[in-house]
Amino acid sequence: MKYITLNNGIKIPRIGLGIYALNDEDIIVKAIDDIGYRLIDTARMYGNEKILGRAIKRCSVDRKDLFITTKVYGPDRGYIKTKEAIKDSLNNLGLDYIDLILIHEPYREYKEMYKALEKSVKEGIVKSIGVSNFNKKQYLDLIRNCEIIPTINQVEAHVFYSRKELQKVLEENGTVMEAWSPLAAGKNNIFSNKILQEIGDKYNKTPAQIALKYLLSRNMVIIPKSGNLDRLKQNINLFNFELSNDDIRKIEALEKKKSLFGWYD
Numbered sequence: 001m002k003y004i005t006l007n008n009g010i011k012i013p014r015i016g017l018g019i020y021a022l023n024d025e026d027i028i029v030k031a032i033d034d035i036g037y038r039l040i041d042t043a044r045m046y047g048n049e050k051i052l053g054r055a056i057k058r059c060s061v062d063r064k065d066l067f068i069t070t071k072v073y074g075p076d077r078g079y080i081k082t083k084e085a086i087k088d089s090l091n092n093l094g095l096d097y098i099d100l101i102l103i104h105e106p107y108r109e110y111k112e113m114y115k116a117l118e119k120s121v122k123e124g125i126v127k128s129i130g131v132s133n134f135n136k137k138q139y140l141d142l143i144r145n146c147e148i149i150p151t152i153n154q155v156e157a158h159v160f161y162s163r164k165e166l167q168k169v170l171e172e173n174g175t176v177m178e179a180w181s182p183l184a185a186g187k188n189n190i191f192s193n194k195i196l197q198e199i200g201d202k203y204n205k206t207p208a209q210i211a212l213k214y215l216l217s218r219n220m221v222i223i224p225k226s227g228n229l230d231r232l233k234q235n236i237n238l239f240n241f242e243l244s245n246d247d248i249r250k251i252e253a254l255e256k257k258k259s260l261f262g263w264y265d
């Protein structure tokens, strides 16, 4: 696995497994033990922190070599509730610290919620903090009002909506962009896209692998989801080839400049 160093010096795996709607403990254990995933991305909203906690206990990789992300959400709004939520997540996951906690969406109370995350870093129960689905305006407002610059902003990003402008602002301020739905959740027939297929044929890779590799070439962390062992292997097998400038130019022609999930910038 390759890593990116966050603004606090902690290293995050460049590829992780997103487990939204993936409630299969055995698959998560296999993804870690047999395939080599180290970053697992859950959220309080997904309702599967306890399943992940059992998989962490069962797997044979040391806790310190795993990178576990969760997210606080709507019911956790406010300083006190977010603090309680962190304790509850630690309990669900069976851990004494969480590697990364994000605010799932820019709720109206995001500043108080973020203060609770900052406090949890000082207490040592959370190593890194960040946000998710924050647009440029919300992100800039937060960093003007916080003590700890977010390590990560996890946002929708894929070949059809690659977020160059947002990524530039994040990187100028020390925040890494992490791509959710990096395979566009299968939308726009991404897996049979002709351009991705043609490029893939050159390197003996699938369209999915080319789509993911493009995001890696842009220095994002990616968290593709799969419940299938072959596809889990594909999605992590991305470090033995490089896209050419010409490949990247062709992939960038797929840009639609618009969320596929109804998010507004």
Ligand SMILES: NC(=O)c1ccc[n+]([C@@H]2O[C@H](COP(=O)([O-])OP(=O)(O)OC[C@H]3O[C@@H](n4cnc5c(N)ncnc54)[C@H](OP(=O)(O)O)[C@@H]3O)[C@@H](O)[C@H]2O)c1
Pocket: 017, 018, 019, 020, 021, 041, 042, 104, 132, 133, 154, 155, 179, 180, 181, 182, 183, 184, 185, 186, 191, 206, 208, 209, 223, 224, 225, 226, 227, 228, 231, 232, 234, 235
């Ligand atoms: N922060 C947020 O608001 C937010 C929002 C959405 C998602 N997320 C996170 O991002 C993760 C990933 O997003 P996502 O699950 O929406 O979409 P995704 O990873 O873009 O795509 C997942 C879909 O692609 C299929 N797939 C995976 N690998 C494939 C491959 N190599 N070839 C062909 N098909 C493949 C999967 O089917 P199979 O399972 O059958 O392989 C599944 O249907 C989530 O699990 C979650 O952790 C975060």
